[in-house]
Amino acid sequence: MVPVTFFHGGNEFATFALVDSGAAGAIISTIIAEALGIDWQQTPVSVGFTLSGQFRSHKIEHVKAEIDGNVFSLTIHVVEGISPYHCILGQADLFQKATITFEGFRNEFDIAFRRMN
Numbered sequence: 628m629v630p631v632t633f634f635h636g637g638n639e640f641a642t643f644a645l646v647d648s649g650a651a652g653a654i655i656s657t658i659i660a661e662a663l664g665i666d667w668q669q670t671p672v673s674v675g676f677t678l679s680g681q682f683r684s685h686k687i688e689h690v691k692a693e694i695d696g697n698v699f700s701l702t703i704h705v706v707e708g709i710s711p712y713h714c715i716l717g718q719a720d721l722f723q724k725a726t727i728t729f730e731g732f733r734n735e736f737d738i739a740f741r742r743m744n
Contacts, residue, residue: 631714631737633703634691635663642714646727646738653692653703654684658711663690667705683707692720695741699724702708 629672632641640662644653659695660667670685684704706713709724721727721738728737 629682629694629716631665631716632693634698635665635687636691637640638664640730642712643690644716646736647715647717647723648722648727649728650715652717652719653701653716653721654706654709654713655709655718656709657705657707659714660687660705664689665705670705673704677740682709692716693719694724694738697725702725719735734740 628643629646630641631644632639640659643657657667665687667685667687670686670687672683675682675684684706686702686704688702689700690703691698693699699720703720725738725740728735728739730736
């Protein structure tokens with residue numbers, strides 16, 4: 628889990644995100660989306676599948692996120708019916724912008740952001 632702050636349309640929301648190497652991209656709950664002023668119900672719905680079943684999501688582009696002083700843009704999916712403050716960062720967003728190091732035997736986790744021009 629990492630502290631992250633999302634920014635959209637003049638609004639911001641600070642929370643913790645699960646960093647998941649198995650996740651295709653970023654997801655947030657409808658509660659977080661509404662706090663950011665995102666009108667997620669007006670965007671097309673997509674249906675996806677996980678091991679736990681089917682879910683509905685709404686794609687939102689150009690959301691900004693900040694982790695440890697590093698600000699980056701990402702596309703998020705607002706997922707209906709998940710825990711109120713649920714947030715996951717995955718391969719299409721965080722893993723494309725930083726090197727993520729998990730060293731379980733040392734009990735260490737590190738994010739090193741790439742310098743983008």
